[in-house]
Amino acid sequence: MVKLAHARDRLNLARTWLEEPDLLDDQRTILAIEKAAQEAIESTTDILSMLLRDSSQPPLDDHTNIDRAVELGVFDSQAGRAMHEANGLRNRLVHSYNGIDVPLMLESIGRLIPEIEKCLEMIEKWLRQRSMI
Numbered sequence: 001m002v003k004l005a006h007a008r009d010r011l012n013l014a015r016t017w018l019e020e021p022d023l024l025d026d027q028r029t030i031l032a033i034e035k036a037a038q039e040a041i042e043s044t045t046d047i048l049s050m051l052l053r054d055s056s057q058p059p060l061d062d063h064t065n066i067d068r069a070v071e072l073g074v075f076d077s078q079a080g081r082a083m084h085e086a087n088g089l090r091n092r093l094v095h096s097y098n099g100i101d102v103p104l105m106l107e108s109i110g111r112l113i114p115e116i117e118k119c120l121e122m123i124e125k126w127l128r129q130r131s132m133i
Contacts, residue, residue, distance in 0.1 A: 001133050003050075007043035007120055010036040011113050018110050030102060034093055037109045040116060041090040044083065047123055048074075054132060062087045074126045075119060082115035 014036040017029050024030075048069050049059035055072065059065050063084060070080040089108055092100065127133045 001047070001124075001127070003043045003047045004120055004124060007040045007047070008117070010040035010043070011117055014040065014109055015113050018106060023106065024102065030106070033106065033109060034100075037112075038090050038093050041086045044116060044119060044123070045087060045090075047120075051123065051127065051132075069123075072126075075122055079115070079119045079122055082112065083119055086112050086116055 014033050017023075017033045017036070020026060020029050045062045045065065048062075048065045051074065052059045052065055052068060057068060060068075066075070066080055066083045066087065069075045069083075070077060075083065085108075089105075089112065091097070093105070124133070
């Protein structure tokens with residue numbers, strides 16, 4: 001699935017860029033990390049919408065879709081909490097609510113990367129079990 005590959009690619013790029021020396025002095029890399037994280041999270045929530053639609057459940061807003069993914073057994077509750085946090089981070093990045101605390105943003109992205117990767121693995125497993133990919 002193209003969206004799974006895209007999300008994984010963006011997570012790998014963000015992880016690599018987070019290791020750059022003198023990161024806080026490099027605005028270009030900070031913006032690249034922000035954009036890569038945003039795209040990875042958006043791709044993951046898009047996949048949930050498609051998964052729900054293909055399961056004959058109309059997709060709703062991202063938070064409801066995440067809750068429904070937990071109910072369906074796509075995610076466990078820990079993965080659901082991580083996706084809620086990731087979606088909230090994406091919203092803050094896109095809308096710049098009250099500005100962005102760059103060190104906190106970078107720490108959050110770094111902490112969420114492995115959680116989002118687990119979510120992608122759970123999605124892929126769930127889809128394979130149902131012969132949907």
